[in-house]
Structure formats: C-alpha cells, structure tokens
Amino acid sequence: MAAGSKRLIAVAFVLVVCWATRPAAMQQRTTSAVRIVSLVPALTEMLFAIGAGPQVIAISSYDEFPPEVTSLPRVGALLDPDMERILALRPDLVVSYGSQTDVQAQLARAKIRVFSYKHAGLAGVFTTLKDLGAAVGRPAESDNLARQIRTGLDAIQARVRGRPQPRTLLVFERDPASLRGVYVSGGVGFLHDMLGIAGGVNVFADVARESVQPSIETMLARAPEVILEVRATGLLAATDIAQARRVWGALGAVPAVKQGRIEILTGEHLVVPGPRVVQATAAFARALHPDVYK
Amino acid sequence: MSPLRQGTLDSVAATKTSARDDLSRTVPTPIRTRLLKTIVGFGVLLVVTCVVAPLVGSSPLNFARVFDRSIPFSDNVDAQIFFIARMPRIVAGAIAGAALAAAGVVFQALLRNALATPFTLGVSAGASLGAMLAIVLGATISAGPFSAVPVASLGGAAIAAAIVYRLATMQDRAMSTTVLLLAGVTLNSFFSALIMFVQYIADFAQVYRAIRWIMGDLDVGSFDPIVAALPMMAIAFAMFAWLPSSLNLLSIGADAASARGVDVGRTQRLAFVSASLATAAAVSLAGPIGFIGIVVPHLVRLMVGVDHRLVLPASALFGAAFLVMCDLAARTLLAPLEIPVGVITAMLGGPFFLWLLVRKG
Numbered sequence: 258m259a260a261g262s263k264r265l266i267a268v269a270f271v272l273v274v275c276w277a278t279r280p281a282a283m284q285q286r287t288t289s290a291v292r293i294v295s296l297v298p299a300l301t302e303m304l305f306a307i308g309a310g311p312q313v314i315a316i317s318s319y320d321e322f323p324p325e326v327t328s329l330p331r332v333g334a335l336l337d338p339d340m341e342r343i344l345a346l347r348p349d350l351v352v353s354y355g356s357q358t359d360v361q362a363q364l365a366r367a368k369i370r371v372f373s374y375k376h377a378g379l380a381g382v383f384t385t386l387k388d389l390g391a392a393v394g395r396p397a398e399s400d401n402l403a404r405q406i407r408t409g410l411d412a413i414q415a416r417v418r419g420r421p422q423p424r425t426l427l428v429f430e431r432d433p434a435s436l437r438g439v440y441v442s443g444g445v446g447f448l449h450d451m452l453g454i455a456g457g458v459n460v461f462a463d464v465a466r467e468s469v470q471p472s473i474e475t476m477l478a479r480a481p482e483v484i485l486e487v488r489a490t491g492l493l494a495a496t497d498i499a500q501a502r503r504v505w506g507a508l509g510a511v512p513a514v515k516q517g518r519i520e521i522l523t524g525e526h527l528v529v530p531g532p533r534v535v536q537a538t539a540a541f542a543r544a545l546h547p548d549v550y551k
Numbered sequence: 552m553s554p555l556r557q558g559t560l561d562s563v564a565a566t567k568t569s570a571r572d573d574l575s576r577t578v579p580t581p582i583r584t585r586l587l588k589t590i591v592g593f594g595v596l597l598v599v600t601c602v603v604a605p606l607v608g609s610s611p612l613n614f615a616r617v618f619d620r621s622i623p624f625s626d627n628v629d630a631q632i633f634f635i636a637r638m639p640r641i642v643a644g645a646i647a648g649a650a651l652a653a654a655g656v657v658f659q660a661l662l663r664n665a666l667a668t669p670f671t672l673g674v675s676a677g678a679s680l681g682a683m684l685a686i687v688l689g690a691t692i693s694a695g696p697f698s699a700v701p702v703a704s705l706g707g708a709a710i711a712a713a714i715v716y717r718l719a720t721m722q723d724r725a726m727s728t729t730v731l732l733l734a735g736v737t738l739n740s741f742f743s744a745l746i747m748f749v750q751y752i753a754d755f756a757q758v759y760r761a762i763r764w765i766m767g768d769l770d771v772g773s774f775d776p777i778v779a780a781l782p783m784m785a786i787a788f789a790m791f792a793w794l795p796s797s798l799n800l801l802s803i804g805a806d807a808a809s810a811r812g813v814d815v816g817r818t819q820r821l822a823f824v825s826a827s828l829a830t831a832a833a834v835s836l837a838g839p840i841g842f843i844g845i846v847v848p849h850l851v852r853l854m855v856g857v858d859h860r861l862v863l864p865a866s867a868l869f870g871a872a873f874l875v876m877c878d879l880a881a882r883t884l885l886a887p888l889e890i891p892v893g894v895i896t897a898m899l900g901g902p903f904f905l906w907l908l909v910r911k912g
Contacts, residue, residue: 337751430756433689434698436772438760464887470763473772474636475887477628478610489756507635507773509625 289394290350290370294332294343296360297374299382300352301326302531303389307398315346321525322533344369350392379450382406382530402532409535410454417456417546425457425545426481426513429468429489429528436473436504443469447530448487455541457483477508484513485544488523497521520544582860589861593868600872601645604879605637609886635773643769643777643836644878644892645871648843650784650833652851652870653791655844656863657826660798661819662728668844669830672735673711675839676742678831681707682838683746683761687753697779700764701835705783708831711738716823726819728805767840767893769878776836783832788867790825795859798822802859840874840893842900847873849907 294315295301301316305323313326317334320326330346333339338360343351344367353360355375364371372392374385383403390399427448430440442448442459446467449459460479461469471479484505491497501521505514513519522540526533543550606614616622616629624630654669662671669675685703718734719726750758771777797818800808805815833840847870848862855861874892877899881892 430760432700432760437700437768437770438763461887466888469887470889471887472609472636472770472882472889474608474610474632474770474882475889477632477636479887480628508631510628510631515625 290348290392292346292348293350293352293393294346294348295320295352296332296334296338296357297352297354298322299529299531300372300374300385300389302529302533303386303399303402304352304393306402306532307386307390307393307395309393309395309398312393314348315343322529322531352389376530377447378445379410379447379454379530379534382447382534386532406532406535410538413535413538413542414454414456417542417549420456420546420549422456422458423482423518423545424460424480424512425452425483425485426460426476426479427452427457428484428486431486431504434500434504436476436507438470439476440468440470443467447534448528451534451538451541452485455538455545457485457541457545473508477510480510480512482512482516483518483520483545484511485541486519486521487527488521489525489528491523493521493523582858585855586861586864589855589865590868593865593872597645597868597872597875600875601641604641604644604875605633607879607883608632608637609883636770639771639774639777640769640878640882641875642774643771644875646777646780646784647769647833647837647840648847648874649867649871650787650829651840651843652847652866652873653788653863654826654829654833655870656848656851656859656866657791657794657798657822658844659848660802660859661822661826662732663802663804664732665849666845667732668841669826669833670739670839670841670844672715672731672827673738673742674708674827674830675834676739676746677707677709677711678704678834679707679761679765679839680742680746680749681705681710682764683749683753686761686764687749687757689757698776701776701779705831705835707742708827708834711742712823712827712831714738716827719823720820726816726823728819731823763891764838765893766891767838767896769837769874769892770882770889771836780832780836783828787825787829787832790821791829791863791867794818794822794825795863798859798863802857838893840896842896842904843870843874846896846900846903849903 291312292314293304293309293312295304295313296317298317298320301313301320302322304310304313305325310323310325313329315330315332316326318331318337319334320331330342332342332346335354335357338353338357340360340363343364348369350370350372351360351364352372352374353364355373361371361373372389375381377384383406386399386403387396390396427442428439429442429448430438432438441461442452443464443466444459444462445465448467449462452459460481461471486501498521502517502519505511505519508514522544524540527537527540610632612629612632614629616627617633618630619627622630651669655667658667658669658671659665661667681703682700684707685699715731715734715738719731722730750761753761797808797813800811800813801815801818801822808818809815848866851862851865851869855865874896877895878892881890881895884890
C-alpha cells in the first residue's frame with residue numbers, strides 16, 4: 258500500500274512537472290524573449306542600444322557598458338559560465354559565444370533558446386546586429402542602429418579621404434616596461450577594419466590573423482609611421498605616455514619613433530565590437546589624422 | 552642501476568686500471584689533451600653558430616649598411632635590426648642555453664638520475680609563479696637593467712630552491728637526494744596548482760601573456776636583461792668549475808665518494824646552489840625553456856663519454872650553440888610570425904627523450 262502510494266505521488270509529480278513546463282516551452286516559440294542573459298559584452302551593448310535593455314536580466318563578468326548593467330547579476334563569462342545561476346534566473350534567451358558548445362547543449366536540454374555569437378570583423382557587427390534584432394523581436398530598431406553605425410563610419414571615412422594614409426602598428430598588448438609581450442593587430446578582425454576606415458594602413462595587414470606577436474626585428478623592418486597603442490583599461494597618466502615613449506625609443510630607426518608619433522588610446526569601447534565602433538574608429542582617425550580633426 | 556651510473560662506474564674503473572697499466576699498454580690520452588680537444592671542438596661550433604645566426608633572419612639585411620659608420624645609428628634600420636634585434640637575442644640564447652645545459656649535467660649527477668632536468672626540483676615552477684604574479688599584479692617597477700617580471704621570477708625560483716634545500720638538509724647534515732627529488736616534484740605540482748589559481752582569477756590578456764612567458768622568449772630587445780643576469784651566471788659558472796671531479800665520484804654514490812675523500816655534503820650543496828642559480832638566471836632571462844637541460848647533456852655524453860670534466864664544459868658550449876640554433880629556427884620558420892623557442896626545443900627534445908628511453912631501456 259505504501260509502495261503504491263509512493264508510485265502514485267511520483268506519477269503525479271511527473272505530470273505536474275510536464276504540465277508546468279509545457280506552456281513555458283510553447284511560449285518560447287511564440288513570443289520574443291523577455292528574460293535575456295547575455296554572456297557577450299558586445300552583444301549586451303547592442304541589446305541596450307536597440308531598446309531591449311529592460312529585458313536583460315543578467316550579464317557576463319566583463320560587462321561594463323552601458324552603466325545600467327553594473328547593477329545586474331553576473332553569471333560568469335566565456336570560460337566559466339555559471340550554469341546553475343543561469344538556469345536559476347529562468348531566462349528565455351541566452352546570448353553566448355559560438356564556441357560555448359557545452360553551454361549551448363545544456364541550455365538546449367533545458368529548452369532555453371540560445372543566440373550563438375561568432376566573433377568576426379566589422380562586417381560581423383552588422384550581421385550580428387540584424388540577427389540579434391530578429392531574435393529579440395526588435396528588427397526595426399536593429400536596422401535603425403545598423404544604419405546609424407554605417408552612417409557614422411562612412412562620415413569618418415569621408416573625412417579622412419584623400420589624406421596620406423600612415424603605415425600603422427596597431428598595438429593592443431604590451432609588457433608595461435619593455436618591448437616584450439607585444440601583440441598587434443594582423444590583417445583580420447574589427448580592429449584592422451576600423452584602422453582602415455580611420456585612414457591608416459596596417460603594417461601587418463599581410464598576416465591573416467587577428468593577433469600577431471611580432472619580434473623586435475619585424476617591428477623595425479616594417480617601419481610603421483604611427484604606433485597606435487590601444488589599452489582597454491586604465492586611465493592615461495602623463496607618466497604612462499612618457500614611459501611608452503621611452504620604451505619605444507629603443508627602436509630609433511622606426512619613423513613613428515623618430516617623428517614622435519606614438520599615440521596611446523584608452524577605454525574599453527576601443528576593443529568591444531559593439532555599437533560603439535563608431536566612437537572607437539573616430540578615436541583612431543583623430544590619432545592618425547590630427548590635422549583633419551583640429 | 553641507472554645507465555648513467557653504470558657508465559660513470561666504468562669510466563672511473565677505467566681511469567683506475569689505466570693508471571696501473573700505463574707502463575704495459577699504450578699511453579691513454581691525458582685528460583688535459585682531451586679537455587682541450589673537447590673545448591676547441593665545441594667552442595668552434597659555438598663560434599660558427601654565433602657568427603652565422605645574426606646573418607639570418609626574417610628580414611633581409613644590407614650588411615654594407617649595417618657596418619656603415621657614416622649613416623647615423625638612429626637612421627640605420629639595418630644596423631638597428633642587427634644590433635638591437637638580433638645580437639642581444641643571440642647572446643641571450645647562448646647564455647641561457649649554456650646555463651640550462653650545464654645545470655642539467657649537475658642535477659643529473661647530484662640526483663644520480665639520468666632523467667633529471669634543471670626544472671626537476673621546482674625552480675621553474677617557482678619562477679613561473681613569480682613571473683605570473685608580476686604579470687597579473689601589473690607590477691611595473693623597473694630599476695636599471697632589472698624589470699618586474701625577471702626579478703619576480705628570480706624571487707620565485709629562489710623561494711622554491713630554498714624550500715627544497717631546507718627540506719633535503721633537515722634530517723642530517725648530508726643532503727638526501729631522495730628527499731631532494733620528492734620535495735622537488737611535490738613542490739612542482741604545488742606551485743603548478745598556485746599558478747592555475749592565479750591564472751583563474753587573472754584577466755584574459757594577462758593569462759595569455761603569462762602562458763606566452765612560459766613558452767620561453769629570447770627577444771630581449773636590448774643588452775640590459777643580459778647585463779642583469781650576468782653576475783648570477785658568473786657566480787654559477789665559477790662554482791661549476793669546482794665540481795667536475797667531485798661529480799664523477801658523486802655519481803657512483805655518496806658512500807663511495809666519501810670513501811675516496813670527497814666532502815659529500817659540501818659538494819652536494821655547491822652543486823645544488825650553483826645549478827639552481829644558473830637555472831634561475833636563465834629562466835629570468837628567457838623563460839623556462841624546456842628540454843635543453845636534458846637533450847644537450849645526453850647528446851654530449853654520446854660524443855665525449857661520461858667524465859664530468861669533459862661533459863660539463865662541453866655541455867655548456869653545446870647548449871649555447873643548440874639554443875641559438877633553435878632560436879634561429881623559431882624566428883625564421885614562420886616569419887613574420889614567430890614560433891616560441893620553447894616549442895622548438897620541446898619538439899626536438901620530446902622525441903629525442905623518448906628515443907633515449909627506448910634505447911637505454
């Protein structure tokens with residue numbers, strides 16, 4: 258008798274669970290997302306920019322923009338997504354990196370919709386924006402934002418058109434006190450694309466990679482006319498500029514060093530392929546063509 | 552009995568019997584002559600390597616311009632590539648290679664284990680932890696030739712070596728090689744755990760930089776880091792000069808060595824301190840470049856035998872030439888991209904190591 262009632266309770270429990278989860282599953286298919294978890298900072302920015310900000314309920318460990326996100330719960334990032342917290346938040350859409358296949362499989366088992374992000378060049382920003390707009394039911398807003406970005410980039414390109422294009426070394430990582438651990442943009446990726454729009458020629462354009470660790474020999478041989486250092490974090494103090502000039506000063510034969518054209522830009526907007534690419538590209542253009550932006 | 556130990560026994564036995572049989576048989580080549588031949592042979596190899604290596608690189612150089620004094624140095628790209636990019640690299644490679652190979656010989660004799668490397672006793676793990684902390688904490692302190700990452704890696708290496716040394720000398724006055732080995736291996740894994748923890752809490756880019764540091768890099772960019780490492784190297788090599796004969800006897804066993812008048816405790820301490828110092832200096836200069844410390848001593852033994860009076864100097868010279876050649880491959884094979892030099896040494900060293908195991912097994 259006791260065993261029979263236990264079995265009955267178990268069956269009833271299963272039925273209740275099925276009943277409770279079925280309508281939710283159907284709802285996901287019919288309406289656009291209302292509870293979004295974003296693990297990708299660039300896409301969080303896009304969501305806020307197309308007016309889907311109120312639907313975002315949690316973000317990654319690295320999200321900083323827009324300022325509203327800082328009050329949201331953080332659920333890990335690319336390598337350490339906190340699956341338990343994500344599921345506990347009961348999202349109906351999770352924006353994740355394409356490489357997070359385990360996360361995506363787990364979410365699929367939980368019947369939670371996934372937006373899979375593939376990192377690509379500047380053109381990728383537009384396709385991602387279009388797909389994301391469709392996924393959250395805001396295609397008009399995303400089209401509008403894409404147009405704004407396009408217009409902004411076109412304006413920058415038009416402004417520097419016809420100017421001599423300096424051969425540029427675009428540095429995004431370096432050991433603070435030396436020329437070791439230097440990483441620069443190769444000929445692929447949004448940094449390279451933004452440099453091109455800002456009227457610069459990437460000295461490592463021939464290397465079909467997003468990042469290159471050049472030796473001192475290759476940096477000397479490529480002879481850049483401008484060294485553009487992009488730093489995602491930290492404020493720029495006068496001592497930083499002095500130190501950078503001293504460090505690069507070791508390569509005296511490089512035209513950029515000789516002419517004192519070592520430009521340092523800071524701000525995480527420079528390294529996030531989101532809606533602020535226009536701002537970032539404008540910063541590149543100002544650094545490369547100070548005469549145009551007087 | 553390890554093959555190395557057997558070999559050393561044979562050689563010691565051979566020297567003893569040869570002394571007795573001097574009159575009746577052909578006179579064997581005295582050690583001085585053999586040492587001279589060895590040093591000249593390997594020295595020539597090193598000189599040739601160091602002359603050829605700077606002539607080759609990812610960018611073609613105009614050598615007339617390199618040495619043309621009429622062009623100011625600040626405008627002379629060819630001269631800058633030669634003197635700023637290539638020469639310090641080659642000197643750094645030679646010094647680090649010599650130190651790691653010699654340290655490998657000493658550790659193999661001290662631990663009486665043919666598979667010991669300069670990194671067996673936790674020095675590289677300590678150095679890596681130090682370097683990683685410096686990178687993650689964003690330390691930017693630099694004074695003259697000393698900058699944060701090398702200094703921190705040196706500190707980490709010193710702490711690791713001190714812990715191992717203390718543990719091995721705790722129970723009695725002589726060093727226990729078993730304790731040395733076990734303490735070293737344990738410390739290696741403990742430091743690796745700490746490294747993983749620091750990596751986990753660190754920022755993405757910092758982790759990548761730290762991992763890249765572990766792969767080894769000789770692109771030092773100036774002579775400053777070399778100057779910073781030189782005093783330690785000089786002390787280590789001066790200590791090495793005292794070691795060879797004692798190491799020969801130590802390789803047979805502590806008791807046998809002691810019976811032949813070797814101050815075992817003192818020799819062990821000297822060997823441990825000098826090899827740790829050389830390793831730490833090499834790692835702070837170029838990162839923990841693997842396999843040099845095992846490949847080179849074994850290759851050298853194949854060529855000159857097991858007498859440490861020959862193996863130690865020959866390994867230092869050959870190690871220097873070997874690392875300079877590996878770095879030449881690292882900077883030219885995929886130019887303008889570069890292969891981390893530690894990857895090259897490991898790719899050559901790994902299969903060699905396996906061959907060695909199979910052959911001796």
